Amino acid sequence: MVHDPRRRHHRLRGEPPKKYQDIYPLNFDNDPEGIYAEILRVVRLWIERGVTAFRVDNPHTKPLVFWERLLGTIRAESPDVIFLSEAFTKPAMMRTLAAIGFHQSYTYFTWRNTKEELEEYLAEVSGPAGSVMRPSFWPTTHDILPPYLMHGGTSGFAVRAALAALGSPTWGVYTGYEFVENVPRPGVEEQIDNEKYEYKARDWGHADDLGLETLLRRLNEIRREHPALRQLRNLTVHPTSNEHVVAFSRHLPAEHSPTGSASTVVVVVNLDPWTAQVATVDLDLAALGVPEGHDTVDVHDLLSGDPYTWDAHPYVRLDPYYRVAHVIEVHHP
Incomplete structure (x- = not known):
């Protein structure tokens, strides 16, 4: 899900507040040393196979001392490996996860829509908070389809892509963004029949019918050509x-x-x-x-x-x- 195609990725999933049928709930109070050793072994296994970025789902539901120890060990062994914190939780916890070693953080950008909200948030993440919490801006994820994009059509998708790509040095879009997939599951702010529930075949030969493929490509070209856009605190x-x-x-x-x-x-x-x-x-x-x-x-x-x-x-x-x-x-x- 990270926009850099040169990196291979693996997803670590914690025990989130939701009930997932495909996840076994580990109790970190029973044998914390054994759990640490096994998860460290698994992370090292993926790194040996070329994975350099880990998206960690809901890390705030696990002991902070566990993450601090794990991230410190991997940092010493493989300093080029990146851990992205997918923690849509209270601001204090998000900042704490960043401070103990997560390299990048999902953000509240997805829900900042008005001028006032965006001005305040852009100033916040590019200010002193940026010393530890390096933000990653995503208009949507597999879990999130905000109301703005449910109703904003192609132009809404273009607006959010421009804000994400130029408002943060790290950004990404969820698969199928070019097709303006904006139909929600009834009563839920996420795409209907997304990849959590089925494999989606898309005709990528028509990916630019709405012009978004061209826009996304151009935004990334502009980012590569202009070093100012690859900085955070400027x-x-x-x-x-x-x-x-x-x-x-x-x-x-x-x-x-x-x-x-x-x-x-x-x-x-x-x-x-x-x-x-x-x-x-x-x-x-x-x-x-x-x-x-x-x-x-x-x-x-x-x-x-x-x-x-x-x-x-x-x-x-x-x-x-x-x-x-x-x-x-x-x-x-």
Whole structure:
């Protein structure tokens, strides 16, 4: 489920609060040393077979001292191995799991939909919390189909993909995202007949009929081409005049860039998947690396290719049936 195709993955599943028929509930109070030794053996077995990323399901239902010990051992032996914490639990527990050694964390991004919620959350995860809790943004998972995507159609899927890909250096989409699979199980916020219940055959020759395959590919190309998007703690939220339009930027100064040149990208997204929205964006030019005394900057849209000259208060219009977002590269003088 992680977007990097070069990695092989294995899934470790704990005993979650739900009742699963395919999981045996281990009691960690009975022979904790024996359980630790056996799980360590299994993890090492998968690593020997080339697995370098483990998605751990509900780790918060297991003793924290167990994870701290296991993660420390594997870190010493195989420092390139990544453990992703799938712990949709209280914030304090999520932070604690990150602090004891989990390399990446699922987040509340999936449920942050409004401008206010997104601005607050982007600032939070890119702030001091990012020193330990490296967030992974997912619009959906096999367990989760949020109401926004149930009702937002193709444009809604495009909006959430843009926010996830550009709002965090680590992101992913669940299999079939390109097909806008948005029919829920009755009474449950998850896809009907998902892979937990059946094998789903998809005609990948039609994966781009709705244009999402092209969008996902382009978003990943942009991430590879612009080092600022591969950083976490370099995000600035910029105010806008419309409650449906959110704007943020990522800036990496030349001295910290692997290319030797500054990298700056501004993202402006229409959160309304049904209606065109207009807004004035109040840009902090200093946060974009624009030198003092310059009141305009040449930019171009990395999605459409359109060039612009922006000042500190550009006007934008985003139609969800044509363009849900501006992804703007700033040209530094």
